[in-house]
Amino acid sequence: MAAPTEDIVETHDDKHVDLDEALVSVEVAHHQETEEDLVDESYFRLPKWAKFYRGTYFQMIMLGGLSFSGPAMSDAIDGLGGGGLATPYTANASNAASYAMSCAMTLFGGPLINKLGIRWSCIIAALWFPITGASYYVNSKYGTQWFVIFAGALGGIFGGFLYVAESTAMLSYPRPTERGKFVGIWVSMRNSGQVLGGAISLGVNVKTAGTGAVSITTYLIFIVLECFGMPCAFLLSPSSKVRRPDGVPVPLAAPVSWKKEVVLLLKHMKHKRTLLMFFPSFYSFFYGGVYTTYLSLHFSIRARALSSFITPVGSILLCLAFGWIIDNKYMSQRKRAWLGFAFWAVPQAAVLIWTAILYRQFQSHNLTGLDYTLNTGDWFRCFVPYYIIQTTGYACQLYLYWLLGCFSADVKSSARTGGLFRCFETAGQAISHGINSRTSDKRIPLYVNIAVYILMVPTLSLLIKLVPDTPVNHDDIVDESKEESKAAAQVQGAMAHDPSGL
Structure with missing residues (x-):
């Protein structure tokens, strides 16, 4: 259904009508209809394969496939600990450059995605996927460190297109009652890529009990x-042609100019919800740099390869279960928000304390090269906190997508929300690495990770308090929109007599 943009709802909440947002309100108001009016009857007359091809399930599968071959392979390489290299420092520098560029890219990702569309943004992103594996191969074979950092930086720009595109789709394509399930499918497919990558890494490196770099063959398979x-990316449908299972198109707002896109983005950045989501987004993957370095410095090559296989398996199972929990129809939306928060935040708090204790022990006992066969006890107690933080980390991201989706929005507004969410997230990753x-x-x-966690808890709690008990009703939004459109019409009338108001 064509819900009004989040920016319009923000205008209503703030009790004032801005000129640019008012004009958009007028444009959107003309597109408001009931769900029955919006059902595309021609969709049901299509062949089964065509309905599946244009459906939201297929779009999620393709987006999952993109994450499988792109971010999942990068994560699988990173999951080897320091990119599988002898030391983690070059990989950390590359990741820092990558996420810094992604942060800059995703800051204005909303307007870019709104103009290019989700499909073309994904095509642009996919161009750079193989270069990531190639850079690690060249470094492992020839010792060319600059290429890893250069590929990371440029890959951050290309990857930014995918980050915002997939965030937009996750927030706007599913129906409110299916959001957890759809995001769970996407997260599971992303982690299945890591499972495959981890299985390959384990198969190639299983006999290497020492420390150092993984086999160079590992990177060729990743490429x-x-x-x-x-x-x-090419199999994705344009958003205007995507249909939900009930035949309703995904919500689209009227097109606006580049200038209006930037103005709406700047206003979106100042909204209370945007400010509150900064620390949760910043925190969500901050652990990445901390714990991949931890894995690289203290575990053997085959222990790191084993981790890259079993960790994503745990993430898939956890996220599928978590998606079912937060889609539970027998609890209010806000109760599910609190339950989902506790699901991952409590274990992560325990892990951060656990790791701090381990680091004190590392000072007195130089624990390196921990292996699951040679020193099983030490390996287990040192690996469990890594395993928990990695698996609950994906549950954290799934939760944040679901939470932001509770504030009903169309594709264009979701692009702004998704862009800023990924901007804050990649800023945390850049600083961490x-x-x-x-x-x-x-x-x-x-x-530093612990400090960010402490700042995240109260801000996310305040954001949860803004979540409505039930999904926003379409008719209620339309009623609000009508009031705003009246005010917007008055603004337009004034402009007709005074064009200089532009």
């Missing part, structure tokens, strides 16, 4: 898998 992203590429005392990044 091949990264090439599968392009077909998935950056500090782990420089400091010699690895307790410092952990303490």
